[in-house]
Each structure stands twice: as C-alpha cells, then as structure tokens.
Amino acid sequence: MFQRLRGTRDFYPEEMAARNKVFKIIRETAERYGFVEIVSPAIESFDLIAKKSGEDIREEIYAFEDKGGRTICLIPEFTPSVSRMIANRQKELGKPLKWFSIPRHWRYERPQSGRLREFYQLNVDIFGSKSPKADTEVLSVGISIMLNLGLKDFLFHISNREFLHGLLQEYNVSDIHEAFRIIDKREKIPEEEFIESLLNCGIKNYDEILDVLDSVNIDNIENFKGRNKMMDRSIGNLLDISRYLDYYGFREYCTLDLSVVRGLAYYTGMVFEVYDKKKEMRSLFGGGRYDDLVESFGGEPTPAVGFGMGDVVLELMMKKEGVWPEEKTYIDYYIANIGDVDRHVLSIARKLRDKGYKVTFDLVDRNLSNQLKYADKINAKNVIFVGEKELKEGKILIKNMETGEQKKVEIGKI
Amino acid sequence: MFQRLRGTRDFYPEEMAARNKVFKIIRETAERYGFVEIVSPAIESFDLIAKKSGEDIREEIYAFEDKGGRTICLIPEFTPSVSRMIANRQKELGKPLKWFSIPRHWRYERPQSGRLREFYQLNVDIFGSKSPKADTEVLSVGISIMLNLGLKDFLFHISNREFLHGLLQEYNVSDIHEAFRIIDKREKIPEEEFIESLLNCGIKNYDEILDVLDSVNIDNIENFKGRNKMMDRSIGNLLDISRYLDYYGFREYCTLDLSVVRGLAYYTGMVFEVYDKKKEMRSLFGGGRYDDLVESFGGEPTPAVGFGMGDVVLELMMKKEGVWPEEKTYIDYYIANIGDVDRHVLSIARKLRDKGYKVTFDLVDRNLSNQLKYADKINAKNVIFVGEKELKEGKILIKNMETGEQKKVEIGKI
Numbered sequence: 001m002f003q004r005l006r007g008t009r010d011f012y013p014e015e016m017a018a019r020n021k022v023f024k025i026i027r028e029t030a031e032r033y034g035f036v037e038i039v040s041p042a043i044e045s046f047d048l049i050a051k052k053s054g055e056d057i058r059e060e061i062y063a064f065e066d067k068g069g070r071t072i073c074l075i076p077e078f079t080p081s082v083s084r085m086i087a088n089r090q091k092e093l094g095k096p097l098k099w100f101s102i103p104r105h106w107r108y109e110r111p112q113s114g115r116l117r118e119f120y121q122l123n124v125d126i127f128g129s130k131s132p133k134a135d136t137e138v139l140s141v142g143i144s145i146m147l148n149l150g151l152k153d154f155l156f157h158i159s160n161r162e163f164l165h166g167l168l169q170e171y172n173v174s175d176i177h178e179a180f181r182i183i184d185k186r187e188k189i190p191e192e193e194f195i196e197s198l199l200n201c202g203i204k205n206y207d208e209i210l211d212v213l214d215s216v217n218i219d220n221i222e223n224f225k226g227r228n229k230m231m232d233r234s235i236g237n238l239l240d241i242s243r244y245l246d247y248y249g250f251r252e253y254c255t256l257d258l259s260v261v262r263g264l265a266y267y268t269g270m271v272f273e274v275y276d277k278k279k280e281m282r283s284l285f286g287g288g289r290y291d292d293l294v295e296s297f298g299g300e301p302t303p304a305v306g307f308g309m310g311d312v313v314l315e316l317m318m319k320k321e322g323v324w325p326e327e328k329t330y331i332d333y334y335i336a337n338i339g340d341v342d343r344h345v346l347s348i349a350r351k352l353r354d355k356g357y358k359v360t361f362d363l364v365d366r367n368l369s370n371q372l373k374y375a376d377k378i379n380a381k382n383v384i385f386v387g388e389k390e391l392k393e394g395k396i397l398i399k400n401m402e403t404g405e406q407k408k409v410e411i412g413k414i
Numbered sequence: 415m416f417q418r419l420r421g422t423r424d425f426y427p428e429e430m431a432a433r434n435k436v437f438k439i440i441r442e443t444a445e446r447y448g449f450v451e452i453v454s455p456a457i458e459s460f461d462l463i464a465k466k467s468g469e470d471i472r473e474e475i476y477a478f479e480d481k482g483g484r485t486i487c488l489i490p491e492f493t494p495s496v497s498r499m500i501a502n503r504q505k506e507l508g509k510p511l512k513w514f515s516i517p518r519h520w521r522y523e524r525p526q527s528g529r530l531r532e533f534y535q536l537n538v539d540i541f542g543s544k545s546p547k548a549d550t551e552v553l554s555v556g557i558s559i560m561l562n563l564g565l566k567d568f569l570f571h572i573s574n575r576e577f578l579h580g581l582l583q584e585y586n587v588s589d590i591h592e593a594f595r596i597i598d599k600r601e602k603i604p605e606e607e608f609i610e611s612l613l614n615c616g617i618k619n620y621d622e623i624l625d626v627l628d629s630v631n632i633d634n635i636e637n638f639k640g641r642n643k644m645m646d647r648s649i650g651n652l653l654d655i656s657r658y659l660d661y662y663g664f665r666e667y668c669t670l671d672l673s674v675v676r677g678l679a680y681y682t683g684m685v686f687e688v689y690d691k692k693k694e695m696r697s698l699f700g701g702g703r704y705d706d707l708v709e710s711f712g713g714e715p716t717p718a719v720g721f722g723m724g725d726v727v728l729e730l731m732m733k734k735e736g737v738w739p740e741e742k743t744y745i746d747y748y749i750a751n752i753g754d755v756d757r758h759v760l761s762i763a764r765k766l767r768d769k770g771y772k773v774t775f776d777l778v779d780r781n782l783s784n785q786l787k788y789a790d791k792i793n794a795k796n797v798i799f800v801g802e803k804e805l806k807e808g809k810i811l812i813k814n815m816e817t818g819e820q821k822k823v824e825i826g827k828i
Binding site: 001002003004005008009010011012013016017020028031032033034036037038039040041042043044045047048051059062064065066067070072074080084085087088089094095096098099104106108118126128129130131133134136137144243244247248249297298329331342343346347349350353356357358359360361362363364365374377378 | 415416417418419422423424425426427430431434442445446447448450451452453454455456457458459461462465473476478479480481484486488494498499501502503508509510512513518520522532540542543544545547548550551558657658661662663711712743745756757760761763764767770771772773774775776777778779788791792
C-alpha cells in the first residue's frame with residue numbers, strides 16, 4: 001500500500017477542523033493588529049534562497065533542477081520570498097507594510113518531535129519602520145496570538161543584539177558573528193565546551209561579559225549607558241519597548257534577557273525568543289529586527305521586524321497545555337428518509353442549505369436504523385425524519401440529538 | 415533583481431483579499447452540502463502519481479530525486495493522494511465520505527491564459543456511494559458554488575460514459591478507450607482529421623454513432639433502452655439524475671450532452687463538463703464517476719464521484735462576468751496622534767483590538783497630514799484623533815471616513 005512521505009502529514013477532516021480553528025484565531029488576531037495576508041509561490045529559484053542562507057543550505061532543503069535547467073527549490077522559509085515581493089513592487093507599496101502569511105515550508109531534516117519535513121509557519125512582519133513601536137507591535141501580536149489560542153505558560157525573552165555587539169567591542173572581540181553564534185548555544189552545550197569555544201574565539205574576559213549579560217535587568221540597564229553608541233542605542237530601544245509594552249498592558253508577558261542573541265546572522269536590533277515560564281522546553285518560536293535584508297535582495301533600504309512561528313511546535317505546546325481544539329466535524333441536519341420520499345428530502349435539503357445550514361442525507365439506501373448510526377458518526381446536531389405517514393399530514397419530525405427534544409413541523413414552514 | 419518563477423504568482427494583500435473572499439464562498443458552500451475539508455502533503459512519491467497516470471506523466475510534472483534517492487514530486491492533481499488517504503485508513507472511515515480540499519498543484523506546462531505552473535484547485539468528492547443521488551450531490555454543489563460566486567453564464571453538460579461504451583460495443587468497436595479519446599477531441603480538431611481518426615480506430619459506422627450522440631436528449635433517451643445492459647444502465651442513471659435535479663430545483667443549469675466523454679481513462683459512469691452557455695470558451699471544469707480508482711491504489715472497492723475546479727480559469731471566468739471581488743483591504747480604525755500621546759494611542763488600540771476591530775497607528779513618526787494620507791492608503795474606515803488638547807478634556811475625536819461624520823467621545827467610553 002502507498003504511504004505518505006516521511007515527515008509529511010495527512011490532515012483528515014477531524015484534524016483539519018481543529019487546525020482550521022487554530023489558523024482562524026491566528027488570522028483574526030493578526031488582522032486586528034492591522035496585518036494583511038499575502039501568499040508567495042511554494043517554489044522559488046535556488047539563488048534567491050542561497051542569497052540569504054548561502055549555498056550550503058542546499059543540503060538541508062528540497063532543491064532540484066527543473067526541465068529548463070534552472071535550480072529551483074521548495075521554500076524552506078519566508079523571508080527571501082517576501083523580500084523579493086517588496087523589491088519587485090517597491091514603488092507602489094505604501095510603507096510601513098504590515099504583512100502576514102501562513103505558508104507551507106519544506107526542509108530536508110531528520111523528522112523528530114517538533115520538527116517535520118513539511119510544515120506550516122505563521123510569518124508576521126512590519127516593513128518600513130525603525131521605531132521601537134514597530135518592535136512592540138510585533139511582540140504584542142505574538143503575545144495576543146498566544147493568549148487568544150488559550151496559552152498561558154509562556155514568556156517572551158527580549159534582547160537587542162546591539163547591546164552584546166557593543167559589549168563585545170568593549171572587550172576588543174573581533175569576530176562578532178562567531179561570538180554571537182557561540183553565546184546563542186550557551187544553554188545547549190556543556191559549560192566546558194562553551195568556555196573553550198569562547199576562548200578559541202579570542203574572548204579572554206568571557207566571565208566579565210557573561211556577568212554583564214546575566215546581571216542586566218530592566219531596572220538596572222540604564223547604569224550601562226555611556227559606554228559606547230551601540231550599547232546606548234540598544235538600551236534606549238529596550239527601554240522604549242518596555243514603556244510601550246507597559247502602555248499596551250503586555251509587560252507581564254515579557255522579560256529582558258540579554259542572553260538571547262538568536263543564531264541567524266541577519267538580525268540587527270531587537271531579538272526575542274519565547275519559552276515556557278520555567279524554560280524547560282526549547283524555544284517555542286522567536287524573531288527580531290533585520291534592517292538590512294530587503295536591501296540585500298535588491299530593494300530600497302527597508303527596516304524590518306518580524307517573527308516566524310511553526311505549527312508543529314505550536315501544536316505540541318497547545319496539546320501540552322490542553323488547549324488544542326476538539327478534533328471533531330459536525331453537520332447541522334441529517335435528513336433521514338422512511339419510504340419513497342426523495343422529492344421531499346431533496347427539496348428540504350435545498351431549503352436548509354440556502355439558509356446556510358450544513359445538511360446531508362442518505363446516499364447509500366440504508367434503512368432507518370443504519371441512517372441514524374451514520375448521522376451519529378458524522379455528528380449530526382439534528383435529524384429530520386421524512387416519512388410517508390407524516391407527509392400525508394404535511395409534516396416532518398425534527399429531533400435535536402443533543403437534548404433529545406422532538407417536534408413536528410409543517411413542511412411548508414421549514 | 416530576483417523574479418518569481420514563470421507560471422507562479424505572488425498574491426499581494428489586495429489580490430489575497432479577493433482570493434480569500436472567493437475561497438470563503440467555496441468553503442462555505444461545500445460545507446453546506448456536508449463536505450468536510452482535508453489536506454494532503456504537497457509532495458508524494460512519484461510511484462503514487464504514476465500509478466494513476468503512467469510513467470510518462472514525469473515529463474509534465476515537477477519530479478525529482480530527494481537526498482534519500484527516492485523519486486518524489488509536487489502533486490499535479492489530488493485524486494492519487496486522496497485515494498491513498500482512504501486506503502490508509504479504510505477501517506476507521508465511515509462511508510460515504512464527502513470530502514473537499516483546495517490544495518495547490520504544480521504542472522510543468524507552458525504558461526498561457528488559464529494555465530499556470532502553480533495553481534489552486536478545489537477538489538470535491540464523494541466516496542462510498544454508487545447512487546445517482548451522489549452524482550446529483552456533486553453536480554449540485556458545483557452549481558451552488560457557481561451561483562454563490564455570482565456566475566450566471568454556465569451550463570453543466572452531463573453524460574454517462576457507459577452509454578457511449580455500450581453504443582460502441584453495438585458497432586463492434588474494439589478499442590473503446592481510444593474511441594473515447596478521439597470523440598473527446600471532436601470539437602478541438604478539424605472534422606476531416608476527426609473522421610480519419612475514427613476510421614483508423616476501426617469505427618466504420620461513425621456517422622450512425624455520431625447521429626445517436628447528437629440526437630439523444632432527456633426527452634427521447636428512453637427510446638434507446640433495450641439495446642444492451644451498459645446503455646440501459648446509463649439511461650437509468652441519467653434519468654435518475656435528471657429527476658433528482660428536478661426535485662432539487664437545479665435542472666435549469668444542466669443539459670444532457672452525450673458528446674461529453676472526458677479524456678481521462680478512469681471515469682466509469684456519469685461525466686460532466688461545464689461550459690459557458692454559448693459554448694464559446696473551452697470547458698471551465700468537469701468531473702465524473704470513477705468507481706475503480708481507490709481499489710487500484712490498494713483500498714477496498716470504493717465507488718467515487720467528484721470534480722476538480724482550478725482557480726486560474728475560475729478567476730478568468732469571474733472577471734469576464736464582472737463578479738470577481740473588489741481587490742481591496744481595509745482597517746476599521748487608524749489612530750492618529752497629535753503630540754506626545756503614545757500612552758493613550760496604545761491603550762486605545764488595545765481596547766479596540768480586544769473588541770475585535772482591525773486597528774493600526776503611526777509607526778514612523780509622521781505628522782498629522784502624512785498620517786491621514788497613510789490612513790487613506792490603507793483604506794481606514796474611521797480615524798481616531800488623539801490630541802493633547804482634547805485629552806485635557808478627557809476626550810478624543812472619531813471621524814467616519816465614508817460619511818465624514820465626526821464625534822467627540824469620552825476616552826473612558828470607547
């Protein structure tokens with residue numbers, strides 16, 4: 001028998017119903033924040049993807065030659081496509097843009113808990129604003145989505161790359177990106193290995209640097225002002241974000257955490273990672289500011305801030321908290337027939353459907369008992385009994401399957 | 415500058431808004447008919463696709479080797495995937511199943527009007543019923559979708575393959591599938607070429623056969639009964655469908671047209687094609703009964719009937735009839751600031767969003783005039799003016815941008 005490919009999923013009706021509910025909440029929340037939905041193609045030229053991530057990404061994605069000899073790929077992430085879309089129409093688009101999308105992405109990875117080869121990802125971005133208000137909007141829409149999905153056990157760990165960048169410069173660290181990469185791994189590797197990596201990177205005063213990262217909080221961060229421009233700028237940004245979060249009423253969901261750097265090289269300012277409160281699980285999702293990327297794709301200089309949230313980890317998280325929606329489909333009316341009453345069944349179905357109800361009826365000549373079993377299987381809220389006897393009185397019987405309540409209704413009055 | 419691949423589309427917010435409206439109508443209509451939504455992976459093993467269409471399909475699709483050496487492909491159609499899904503869970507699924515899906519499909523074809531390399535396709539199918547009522551449900555949901563989308567210029571041309579099959583047997587035609595293929599092309603090729611093909615296929619009495627096809631209508635079809643079992647069965651099926659369509663109130667959108675055979679080999683009973691009333695354009699979409707396919711994919715014998723409707727032709731058709739939705743996004747409230755009022759702007763935004771409104775505000779420190787230009791660009795229905803002066807009175811000003819009406823509101827009463 002044929003099987004689906006490893007790392008892909010089939011969504012049968014019940015699973016799909018739950019997923020549609022989750023995506024609906026996400027869509028509606030993003031729209032309340034003034035974000036508008038876009039979609040890009042699932043396939044792009046490999047050059048576009050490699051432009052951001054380098055040629056080596058080829059090993060981790062689905063890339064192949066098409067019949068015209070072009071190397072194309074299934075998109076592993078959204079940023080290159082959306083940057084291309086902005087560059088392609090930059091003259092017409094009125095900035096700032098608040099865009100979201102829930103595309104599928106594909107990565108050739110070993111499937112494991114929380115990681116699949118084909119997945120959906122919510123991408124939310126603001127293009128064309130450098131303001132900490134834009135940073136705050138991105139954080140706030142993320143928080144609102146979590147709350148509207150019923151999640152409670154989460155905390156946004158907020159940082160700004162420029163703080164660490166400035167701090168590393170204070171200590172004359174030359175390979176800043178390598179230092180970022182190492183510090184990003186701090187909690188994922190043994191301490192000895194971590195310190196060895198720092199030393200190899202030429203960071204002798206690593207203990208002083210780590211001390212600063214660990215001791216800074218939102219109440220004392222101003223004490224670190226006056227060292228250099230990058231640190232000052234990041235402190236200003238973080239204090240602004242904190243203030244805006246306060247005005248907005250979302251500060252309780254956030255904490256300042258300068259140990260957050262995020263591995264990807266392209267972030268330029270505020271960055272964040274979302275963890276469970278006790279920080280027992282790995283990061284749920286994250287994002288940040290990337291002011292140089294759109295320009296690198298051929299667009300005008302366009303500051304940007306956003307995040308990506310995959311559906312696989314989201315589902316795990318929601319199931320852990322017991323807020324994943326019930327996986328159930330339903331129908332408003334099942335019309336059961338008793339005898340030769342097709343004409344009436346079909347005309348009642350038509351009337352109810354025209355009114356917007358979900359309606360079905362027997363398609364396999366079942367007897368009444370088996371019709372009722374099927375009605376139960378497809379979760380019919382009501383069953384309408386259309387029988388020759390009642391029809392002579394011009395009536396049908398409607399039974400509410402939840403309450404058991406029955407009533408006879410004149411056929412003309414449906 | 416990077417460009418999207420040929421034959422693919424970007425959906426910018428306005429285009430996406432229109433498309434979302436169209437897909438919403440399609441979804442809601444399918445659900446009223448008791449269909450439930452499913453999704454399958456975008457990638458499948460090539461064997462699955464070739465099982466239905468043969469190895470030659472490789473030339474027309476995106477097929478490639480993955481890193482594990484498996485030949486996989488981007489799905490060019492839905493039937494193989496959905497047949498696999500049914501075979502994979504046949505024990506649990508309570509038939510009949512009424513399923514729909516709006517996946518993306520990919521075909522490596524020369525892009526042209528109505529044909530792209532990446533497109534969406536609505537797939538609607540009933541599995542597990544041989545009844546002409548199921549045939550009628552599929553036709554009816556198709557008609558309802560067209561009507562609910564605002565389309566008027568269409569006619570469903572309904573046939574049954576068994577009629578022609580039986581008729582060809584009467585004339586001792588041996589290669590039935592080749593004969594189907596030729597007759598399917600009748601209106602697409604010059605008459606001489608058509609007749610030559612028929613003669614090559616060993617159909618000497620082609621004129622008698624074509625005479626029958628052309629002269630049969632719903633009122634005289636019973637006269638053709640009694641020739642052979644296949645013809646009798648198809649006549650019974652078509653008369654039943656006609657009767658059910660009558661009960662349902664949709665007969666006016668349908669015509670009996672035995673010249674419809676559909677090219678694909680796997681149809682086994684009722685088939686249909688939808689044309690504009692004058693039949694000036696090529697077929698808009700079509701479908702039919704395919705009772706043997708699921709079994710060929712390793713499932714239990716499962717009669718099936720359904721159709722696929724691509725979004726590219728649908729959009730052309732809707733634009734031609736002037737019923738494609740307006741391509742416009744909007745926002746309920748734009749909050750304009752005058753002076754240092756961030757605290758209030760953010761807290762008003764929070765309140766309105768919590769109530770479900772779409773709200774945004776300035777993220778780029780614009781002056782009032784430029785804020786209003788932006789509000790207009792993003793189609794704000796209302797603008798709230800938050801100014802230091804009014805705030806001293808505890809008030810804000812709300813302007814309805816459609817009517818021009820303004821009112822002062824106490825800030826606590828928003």
